[in-house]
Amino acid sequence: MNELDFDTPRFTIKKPAVRHDQQGDAPDAERAARAIDAFMRDMTRSAATYMESCIHCGHCAEACHFYVTSGDPQYTPIWKLEPFKQAYKREAGPFAWFFKTFSLKKAVTAEKLRQWQELLYDSCTMCGRCTLACPMGIDIAGLVAQARHGMFAAGLVPHELWAVAERAEREGSPLGATPKVLKERIEWLADEHEVEIALDRPQADVLVTLSSIEIMKYPASIVAVAKILNRMGVSWTIRSDGYEATNFGLFSGNLDWQRDMSLRVIRAAVACRAKTLLLPECGHAYGAMRWQGANMYGKPLPFQVLHISEFLAAAVREGRLKLKPMQRSVTFHDPCQVSRRGGATSAPREVLAALGADLHEMPPAGDANWCCGGGGGVVTLHRADEHRHRAFQIKMQQVEATGAERIATSCSNCRLSFDDGQAHYKWDRKMESLLELAAEHLAPA
C-alpha cells in the first residue's frame, strides 16, 4: 500500500489509491480531547505568550508562499493555529475559566481538526518566514510543530506522512534505506567511484550521518563526503546503527518517535566516541539534532553537532580543506531550517567564496529567503502538489532574477522539491548540491 515511487523526480511513497488520513478508530470526542491534551502538554512559556499576543494584523500572510501564490486568506499562517488558539483560550489561558463558564470559546471538535489538517500539514512547511513579518515576533512555525503533536495524538495525520514516519520508526529509514540497503549501496558506491567509504568503524572522530533522500536518490553526496573527509585525513565513519539524520517523528508530530530517531544517532556517536556529529545536506535534520538533540537525550550531547556546510566552512577557514575555482556564476538557495531557523546562514557562503564562486544572491537571500515549498514534510504529500507547485513559482522567479547560470543548495529535501518543480514546469534548470560542488573542486593534493 505504501510502496516507494522510484520513477518520479519527487521521491516518496506512491500516490495512495485510497487515502487514509486518520489513524486508529477512536471516537471523535476522544480524538479532540487527545489533540488538545497533547497541545497543552507541550505548552511552554513562549507558546503561551504567543497565544496571547497575536493582534490579528495579517502581516504574516504576506510572508507565506502559500498565501502569496493563492491569495486565499485561509493560508494566513496564524489562521492555521485557529483551533489550537481556541482551545488554549478555553482550556489553559489565564481567563480560561471565564471563556469556558460562559462558553465564549466553543470546544474544539474532531471535525474542525480534520478541516485544519490541510492547513497544518499540506500548506505549512514550517519555514518560519512569517515570524520575520510578525510585529509580535510570534514563532508560528514552532506553534505549528506543537499543533502537529496534537494532530498526531488525535490520529489525524495525512496518509503519506504517517506512512513514512511509521516506516522510519519501524525500519530506521522513512524511504526504505534500511541498514542492509545502506551497506549494499556503500559497497556499490565505493566500488563504482573507487573511494573508501568508512562503515561501522568502532572508533572515529567524526560520525557522518545521511539523509534517506541522499542514500536512495542522491548517492553522489555520500561519495562527495567520503572524498572530502579522506582528503582531509579525518578519522570518520558511517554507522549502520545510527546513520539516518532525517526525523519524520518531528514532521509528523510524534515526540516519542522523534526521540527514538534522534537517540539512534546519538547512541551511535557515543559508541564510536565521536567528537563531531556531522549532519548531511538536510534542513530539518539540523533543527532536530543541533537544536533539539540534547533535549531528546536529556543531557548535554558529548560531541559537537555540525551541518555539513558549517563543517566545510570551518575546514576552508582553518586551511584544512583547499578548493579550486568553480566555473560559471551560481546562486544559493538557503534551506530555511539551516539558515533562517538554524543560524548557519554564512557557512555556505564561506564555502562558495572558497570555491571562488561568482555568487549572485537571490532577491531576497539569506534569512529572508523564500522556502522551496517542500519542507515540513509537504513534499511527501501528493494532495499538496498543487499548493507546492504554485509556491515554487516564487523560487523560479527568484532564481531567474539573479541571472546566475547555476543553482546550489545544502538540503536534499530542497533539492528534491526543486527537481520536482523543475520537472513540473519543464524548467531548464538543475539544482546542485554544495557538498558535491566542493567535492568536485578539491584542489590537487
Add this chain to the structure above:
Amino acid sequence: MLPPKGVKIRGAQMLNAYAYHIALALIAFGFAPHIAFIARHLGFGWPALPDALTYLATAIAVVGLLAALAARLSDGVLRLLSNFDDYFSWAVTMLPLLTGMALLPMPAEPVPLAIHLLSLELLLVWLPFGKLAHAALVFVSRWRTGADFTRKGAAV
C-alpha cells in the same frame, strides 16, 4: 520593529499603525489637562505639548483608527482573523477619543468629564483581558523569540 530587508509586509497598514499609536501616546501623555490630572493625583507633571499639536494628533488617531477598522472589515485576511475581541478593543480605544473631544472647549462640564473618565476606565479594565494587552505583551513576545533564536544565531 520593522521586518528585515526583503520581507514584504502590508506597508500602508503598518504606517497607519505607527501613526495612530504615536498619536495616541502624544494625546495621552502630552495634552495639558491630562498632565494636570496626573499631577493632581501623583504630585508630579511634565511640560505639555501645544494644544494645536494635540488636536492634530487626535485627528491622526481618529482617522487612523477608522482606517484600521475599514481595513479589518474589507480585507479578506483581516476579516477572517477578526473576532469580537478585535472589534471591542477597537471600540474601547475609540471611545475615550470621542468623549474627550466632546469636552472641548475647556473647562469641561462635570457630566461629560465623568463620561470621559468612565470611558478611559473601560479601556483600562479591558486592557489586560483582550487584544489591548499587546501593549505589554509585545515586549514579552518579541523577547521570548529573540532569546530563543539569538541563542542559535538565527534570524527567526
